[in-house]
Amino acid sequence: VQLQASGGGLVQAGGSLGLSCAASGRPSRTWPTGWFRQAPGEEHEFVAAIAWSGDSTYYADSVKGRFTISRDNAGNTVYLQMNSLKPEDTAVYYCAVSWNSGWSPARRATYDYWGQGTQVTVSS
Numbered sequence: 001v002q003l004q005a006s007g008g009g010l011v012q013a014g015g016s017l018g019l020s021c022a023a024s025g026r027p028s029r030t031w032p033t034g035w036f037r038q039a040p041g042e043e044h045e046f047v048a049a050i051a052w053s054g055d056s057t058y059y060a061d062s063v064k065g066r067f068t069i070s071r072d073n074a075g076n077t078v079y080l081q082m083n084s085l086k087p088e089d090t091a092v093y094y095c096a097v098s099w100n101s102g103w104s105p106a107r108r109a110t111y112d113y114w115g116q117g118t119q120v121t122v123s124s
Helices: none
Strands: 002-006 009-012 017-024 033-038 045-050 057-059 067-071 077-082 091-097 118-123
Touching: 002 091, 017 033, 017 091, 017 118, 033 067, 033 077, 045 067, 045 077, 057 067, 077 091
Parallel strands: 009 118
Antiparallel strands: 002 017, 017 077, 033 045, 033 091, 045 057, 067 077, 091 118
């Protein structure tokens, strides 16, 4: 399983960015997928997750109402649309998928495969 995260960049506060996570190796439709982020000197932080069906989504309180997670019809790509970005959203963003029957959206330990990360920088 390979995950390719892309779409990061530099944006001013209040702006928007869209991240993509493309999976290969197994049909990602059956995988719950999450986004986490890590700022310098900080622990990984849960951002958002989507169930395998796409019917259920989960968000950290810090991004609720600003970020939207979704997946394409084929199920191979998961997106994270980030609006109203703030400087505190600056971090490396990682996508991850779970092949774990005990999947818990916000728990890193329940994800099995991780992408390489993409940098998001929000200037004030």
